[in-house]
Amino acid sequence: MDALTQLNILGLVLSVVLLAMACVRADRVRAWRAGINPSAEELSDASFVAARVVFVALAGVGIYLCVQGFGVSDGTAWDDAELTTAVQGATDALDGSSGFGDIYAEDNDTGGWIDEYATKIEQEVAEHGGGDAPQYGVNATPADSNTPSEARYTVSGGDSAFCMQVTRTRSKDGDYEPPGIGGGQGTVTVPSYDFSVTTREGGC
Structure with missing residues (x-):
């Protein structure tokens, strides 16, 4: 497996992680933050929505780049x-x-x-x-x-x-x-x- 293919696979893994983060429920994040820092200011629902949009957008860009990268990798290696x-x-x-x-x-x-x-x-x-x-x-x-x-x-x-x-x-x-x-x-x-x-x- 060449270096470019390995990089593409890593990019896909990171994109999946971003999608998983976008699916985390808001109450779980609030409970986690409260356990670490009880005095921290509570996050608004709008903040969670904005974060989910960012995570999904980054994951989409990552998947697109990885698909293009696999195409480039296929064109540089003989099967x-x-x-x-x-x-x-x-x-x-x-x-x-x-x-x-x-x-x-x-x-x-x-x-x-x-x-x-x-x-x-x-x-x-x-x-x-x-x-x-x-x-x-x-x-x-x-x-x-x-x-x-x-x-x-x-x-x-x-x-x-x-x-x-x-x-x-x-x-x-x-x-x-x-x-x-x-x-x-x-x-x-x-x-x-x-x-x-x-x-x-x-x-x-």
């Missing part, structure tokens, strides 16, 4: 259904995709592609979260045992986690040769990779 849908959408979007690698990196060099792909996963999950889901708060943490051709990421948000496995293979269509580079000899190529992505529930 299980939102994350499940978003991760599945991201998996479908990334599976079968392709991308370019570093022209100076070897195939057996993890280089920076694993960390860069983590950012891509987080972006895709946020984009597939839907209108009510947060646009942030998702983490794709690479596993320690990743290889140059295969990486696993624990995708987490809220109380849920998924394990996304990404397999990177050299593209069957060949590498990309940018025009005008290498003196027109085609000696400079940009490695092209295809990505296969699967996901299962639970962390990696």
